[in-house]
Amino acid sequence: MACSATAKILQPLSIRSAEKSQSCSKMLSPSSFLGSTPLPKKLFSVNKTISPLARRSATIVAVSSDVVKEKKLKSTQNLLITKEEGLVLYEDMYLGRAFEDMCAQMYYRGKMFGFVHLYNGQEAVSTGFIKLLKKEDCVVSTYRDHVHALSKGVPARQVMSELFGKTTGCCRGQGGSMHMFSKEHNVLGGFAFIGEGIPVATGAAFTSKYKREVFKEDCDEVTLAFFGDGTCNNGQFFECLNMATLWKLPIVFVVENNLWAIGMSHLRSTSDPQIWKKGPAFGMPGVHVDGMDVLKVREVAKEAVSRARRGEGPTLVECETYRFRGHSLADPDELRDPAEKAHYATRDPITALKKYVIENKLASEAELKAIEKKIDEEVEEAVEFADKSPVPERSQLLENVFADPKGFGIGPDGKYRCEDPKFTQGTAQV
């Protein structure tokens, strides 16, 4: 059943006439989510003795690689992407991977410290969603935010500098790995505590609605909130699902379900592990998609983002994905089953896209290699730039604590503390 239903997904027309309507798309508007995983209506019970890998394989694996296995390519009409789009997607995913690999190297060489969380394996989600956005759209992430920032357009050299703690970093070295912000590219963070970014994203979506309804502007800006499976048990997640639907905010909640919250398996911590189902409980569509397949993610993302732009409200998208590395560079990653890791290694989203692009003759091997070379050079250059950049001076210490430095108050001499000449040296008493 799974296979035949999947074949229908690839052809845009047939899904609307599919007899088996999915429980999730039944939920609301006529929009249906191409690329989403058709899950059996009957809910299977969670059998905890079955390993996560086996359980997943019962429902997902059969569906997964069909996009790339499809060989009926008489004309490009059947394809989901054009050549240009394919190259953009490939370049973005490869950048994410190359950058994160370089981070690991630099960390072990002692160039960056603290908690660094790498995104290897999850690139399809970031690329699939963020490459659809305009510059004015906002992205909010968690501590696993390097690649979201890169996909949104923050230059690699700025992200690398930030990781090295230099003044040329996107946050002047003050944020670090877990706090990537960019006003220019509307990356609203970078949050260390999981869940605390979701209300911020909800607020950004609120501003979009406010601009439309109070300022009467023609605003269709959308906000994407990325977070993981662990966050979906957190109160802020549910509170925001409620408010987003209540006010029909233009937001998409993207769950990057990689099955593990450090060492806590999703199945051990969640009463109902199917996160997409929590959307309809709050009145929004909940969609499930294979997060290792960038084309599927992109199709679902297109619909979710358009829904938001049209003013139809939020969507909850659960992307089943996997992280190839540990939770962070400090995580020995001994708990996960090697068989599970090996399985997902075969489903590398970058390899899958490469295969798709080449088999569908969208680009040649040489063109892709050229992109890879370009990205490798870009990442090398980012490291060089970061290396050469200066470390913050003492004078930077007291800057940016307050937007209005009068907030440091009035000193005993009657002058504002920020007027003290030592303030700019970073040695003033505050």
Next chain:
Amino acid sequence: MAAMLHSVGVTSASVTSNKFTAFSINSLPVIRSESRTVSFAINGTRKTGKVTTKAVATQAENPTSAASKPGHELLLFEALREGLEEEMDRDPRVCVFGEDVGHYGGSYKVTKGLADKYGDLRVLDTPIAENSFTGMAVGAAMTGLRPIVEGMNMGFLLLAFNQISDNCGMLHYTSGGQFTIPTVIRGPGGVGRQLGAEHSQRLESYFQSIPGIQMVACSTPYNAKGLMKAAIRSENPVVLFEHVLLYNLKERIPDEEYILSLEEAEMVRPGEHVTILTYSRMRYHVMQAAKTLVNKGYDPEVIDIRSLKPFDLYTIGNSVKKTHRVLIVEECMRTGGIGASLTASINENFHDYLDAPIVCLSSQDVPTPYAGTLEEWTVVQPSQIVTAVEQLCKQ
């Protein structure tokens, strides 16, 4: 909208389609008091050095106006509302989030009538989710709005501590200065009339260590309106502490527009013998004690510190240098309260000027009991203040 900007005399650099850049901090007339040594009437009316005048011509043109005194009388919660309304009129980016602020008008009527005037989006009734709607305010502030978060009771904001500390306080810094969070977080706190332990909390002591926020406490209709307006106009996140028992205070306030400085303290009663530092409701206990003290021949100098973070060490310091004795009267708990920080601060900066150790009268370190008698004994009463001053002056 452009017309509205010009009518209040705000010069904006460029009123382009991007309305968010129209208000630069340089175009706002922030009032800083220049007259610190002038004596003021005890009822709290006060002239600031510079007052921004609204284009109100009616007063001069109508000599037979019913009010023989200038200004208008109102209650503290009405003053807060007036300040809020003026700012919402002036800047369409200002909005309010909170429980029951809209249709209900606010549990203490501070936002009464505003939802009818400005709509449900500008005065947003939120579900009961403090952490999330405070976070929403942060996100809205980052993307250009100027939200005011009302905690129905300040104690409820403990649920929003994550957002207040991490995002309001620190986000400007961790983003390298890219995003500002011009939010105001306000609500009633303090010990009321037998409200029980959880509704009687003083959050100023919990929030004071958070870097990046400012805290102010209002105590009269005059300073309530002024501080509300200043907090809304500030680019920093400001926590405005109101007190449940002070909402019905009546005072005559000026008709002209005015805003007060967020960082300054207020001289309530100049004196010679002892400096009494206080804020919020305790100001009234202190003034009551002051009457008794004056009858007994003492001359206390009473300062309402208003700015809980940062402290106005100039006003405080000048007073210490004059009187050499300090009594702090606060409603916070003894441990880790505002008084504790203030004591440390004064000792550090003005130790040489002190003739006696600083005395700090705070609430007992107990959860506020329900029973009326017990509740009375947890907070500082005027008789205790009198005794403390007498002892302090003996040394």
